[in-house]
Amino acid sequence: MRKDVRILLVGEPKVGKTSLIMSLVSEEFPDEVPPRAEEITIPADVTPERVPTHIVDYSEAEQSDEQLFQEISKANVICIVYAVNNKKSIERVTSHWIPLIADRTDKDSRVPLILVGNKSDLVEHSSMDTILPIMNQYSEIETCVECSAKTLKNISELFYYAQKAVLHPTGPLYCPEEKEMKAACVKALTRIFKVSDMDNDGLLSDLELNFFQRTCFNTPLAPQALEDVKNVVRRNMADGVQDNGLTLKGFHFLHTLFIQRGRHETTWTVLRRFGYDDDLELTQEYLFPPLKIPPDCTTELNHNAYLFLQSVFDKHDKDRDCALSPDELKDLFSVFPYMPWGPDVNNTVCTNEQGWITYQGYLSQWTLTTYLDVQRCLEYLGYLGYPILCEQESQAAALTVTRNKRIDLQKKQTQRNVFLCNVFGARGSGKSGFLQGFLGRNLMRQKIRHEHKSYYAISTAYVYGQEKYLLLHEVLPDTDFLSETDLSCDVVCLLYDVSNPRSFEFCARLYKNHFMDSRTPCLLVGAKADLPEVRQQYSLSPLDFCRKHKLPAPQRFTCNTAEAPSRDIYTKLTTKAMYPSSFSYLWMALSLLLMHVFASC
Numbered sequence: 001m002r003k004d005v006r007i008l009l010v011g012e013p014k015v016g017k018t019s020l021i022m023s024l025v026s027e028e029f030p031d032e033v034p035p036r037a038e039e040i041t042i043p044a045d046v047t048p049e050r051v052p053t054h055i056v057d058y059s060e061a062e063q064s065d066e067q068l069f070q071e072i073s074k075a076n077v078i079c080i081v082y083a084v085n086n087k088k089s090i091e092r093v094t095s096h097w098i099p100l101i102a103d104r105t106d107k108d109s110r111v112p113l114i115l116v117g118n119k120s121d122l123v124e125h126s127s128m129d130t131i132l133p134i135m136n137q138y139s140e141i142e143t144c145v146e147c148s149a150k151t152l153k154n155i156s157e158l159f160y161y162a163q164k165a166v167l168h169p170t171g172p173l174y175c176p177e178e179k180e181m182k183a184a185c186v187k188a189l190t191r192i193f194k195v196s197d198m199d200n201d202g203l204l205s206d207l208e209l210n211f212f213q214r215t216c217f218n219t220p221l222a223p224q225a226l227e228d229v230k231n232v233v234r235r236n237m238a239d240g241v242q243d244n245g246l247t248l249k250g251f252h253f254l255h256t257l258f259i260q261r262g263r264h265e266t267t268w269t270v271l272r273r274f275g276y277d278d279d280l281e282l283t284q285e286y287l288f289p290p291l292k293i294p295p296d297c298t299t300e301l302n303h304n305a306y307l308f309l310q311s312v313f314d315k316h317d318k319d320r321d322c323a324l325s326p327d328e329l330k331d332l333f334s335v336f337p338y339m340p341w342g343p344d345v346n347n348t349v350c351t352n353e354q355g356w357i358t359y360q361g362y363l364s365q366w367t368l369t370t371y372l373d374v375q376r377c378l379e380y381l382g383y384l385g386y387p388i389l390c391e392q393e394s395q396a397a398a399l400t401v402t403r404n405k406r407i408d409l410q411k412k413q414t415q416r417n418v419f420l421c422n423v424f425g426a427r428g429s430g431k432s433g434f435l436q437g438f439l440g441r442n443l444m445r446q447k448i449r450h451e452h453k454s455y456y457a458i459s460t461a462y463v464y465g466q467e468k469y470l471l472l473h474e475v476l477p478d479t480d481f482l483s484e485t486d487l488s489c490d491v492v493c494l495l496y497d498v499s500n501p502r503s504f505e506f507c508a509r510l511y512k513n514h515f516m517d518s519r520t521p522c523l524l525v526g527a528k529a530d531l532p533e534v535r536q537q538y539s540l541s542p543l544d545f546c547r548k549h550k551l552p553a554p555q556r557f558t559c560n561t562a563e564a565p566s567r568d569i570y571t572k573l574t575t576k577a578m579y580p581s582s583f584s585y586l587w588m589a590l591s592l593l594l595m596h597v598f599a600s601c
């Protein structure tokens with residue numbers, strides 16, 4: 001919402017502009033007024049919408065055209081005042097004032113206008129017959145009002161309308177020519193409907209409507225009021241209410257009605273609550289709430305976030321097969337302005353036989369986004385309506401920022417649930433097969449089309465009975481240069497092809513150049529172990545190399561299996577990532593043993 005409102009009064013001389021301002025301020029009609037009132041500021045707490053409001057007068061006698069133009073460009077709303085008993089002053093509204101203001105303001109961001117017919121105490125008849133055609137002709141006119149500075153009739157209303165025109169403009173919501181809501185407004189309300197339709201049956205039930213009402217207006221609707229609302233819709237359209245629930249069409253109709261009846265602040269309240277700004281875009285503040293991530297810390301979803309994501313999954317897994325079909329996925333992301341997951345995601349997480357992302361895979365992908373790109377995670381949760389549905393301040397409440405990794409290493413324990421493993425290996429050594437193997441895919445199932453290739457794979461592994469996420473990242477072997485991000489991870493996997501004599505050297509060299517002196521644990525993996533092993537062309541055999549550098553012996557791995565490849569290696573990597581030094585590994589085993597002993601006592 002705006003921080004303040006600037007109202008400018010213009011119009012022919014002697015129509016009563018200055019008197020209107022003075023009457024508002026002193027609550028009585030001043031017999032004598034100066035040509036121009038000083039600018040006044042009404043403090044926020046005495047205005048109906050609780051925003052400071054500046055009221056600016058204009059006097060042809062005292063001000064130059066240049067000054068007038070400046071005031072016009074500064075104003076948020078302009079009241080064009082005429083006197084109801086003065087035909088010429090009405091005629092000048094269209095012949096002079098509206099074109100003059102239009103010339104001075106941007107076509108796309110026209111200031112709202114209010115037509116004010118003053119001195120209504122002097123006439124019997126109303127000027128509305130003359131004014132309504134003008135209103136219909138110019139869409140920038142928000143409203144019109146007849147008032148009297150003398151009898152104080154409609155004076156506070158006038159300034160209230162002006163405030164409202166700025167704070168809750170109809171312009172972005174409604175097209176008066178077409179008599180319907182604008183496309184952007186329909187789109188925003190559709191998203192709001194889908195977010196609020198928690199069971200995804202296309203209807204807002206009483207329960208859902210009440211939740212919606214409470215989130216937007218802080219009060220539930222009385223049962224009778226709820227019925228009344230639905231009856232209004234029922235009376236006006238056949239398919240606005242179904243099975244006692246409000247349809248999307250009915251929801252749109254209600255808002256059109258609000259707007260047409262001048263209650264568009266209702267629609268604005270809803271839109272703002274769901275994060276929209278005056279241009280009906282989700283605000284940056286809503287999508288990207290502040291979140292501080294100190295160096296050496298990682299980001300994870302907390303328990304409540306997983307529960308929320310689970311409910312979103314359940315809502316869209318209509319056939320209950322624990323996987324999202326392309327249509328179900330599309331429906332899930334229909335509250336996004338774009339499709340966030342490309343086809344590569346299917347090669348990043350677990351899928352079912354049809355290649356559809358499973359429940360496990362879905363949570364894994366969210367975990368990956370949170371770990372690698374937390375801003376994106378905040379944005380996505382924002383689209384899903386996390387802060388609204390979970391009644392939290394912002395999406396930041398869904399996240400855990402983990403303790404600094406250095407402290408974890410010092411204390412030899414960690415609370416983290418997600419660990420990153422960078423996978424290195426010469427070209428053709430079997431890295432992609434190793435990543436896909438983690439998703440339970442043997443060589444037969446690994447029909448990766450190149451354009452959909454993923455350099456990540458994420459799934460879970462059990463370490464001492466605890467489920468942890470392991471994120472594998474395939475690092476391209478092309479360049480000699482490795483960036484800081486290539487090197488920083490929780491565990492390193494050095495992969496060579498047991499059947500290729502020239503593949504081990506790559507691992508040995510990489511280890512000596514980058515990891516020998518680092519604290520990151522490393523594991524050597526001999527891939528394609530189903531093939532005959534050949535002697536490696538290197539001064540030391542892989543086993544001797546490991547002995548010399550106090551590394552665990554090379555682990556054999558193959559994905560050329562009948563069933564899913566073995567998960568042992570992934571569990572080992574996760575364990576290494578959790579307990580980098582062998583000391584804590586032992587200690588952990590011991591303490592677990594002790595725990596069991598105590599438990600059985």
Ligand code: GDP
Nearest residue numbers: 013014015016017018019033118119148149150
């Ligand atoms: P301005 O030039 O537009 O600022 O007009 P003023 O405020 O100076 O008013 C011009 C004259 O109209 C003054 O004599 C006012 O007393 C008189 N006037 C202003 N408002 C009203 C009103 O509502 N009713 C009547 N009867 N006279 C008014």
Ligand code: MG
Nearest residue numbers: 018035036059
């Ligand atoms: Mg004046």
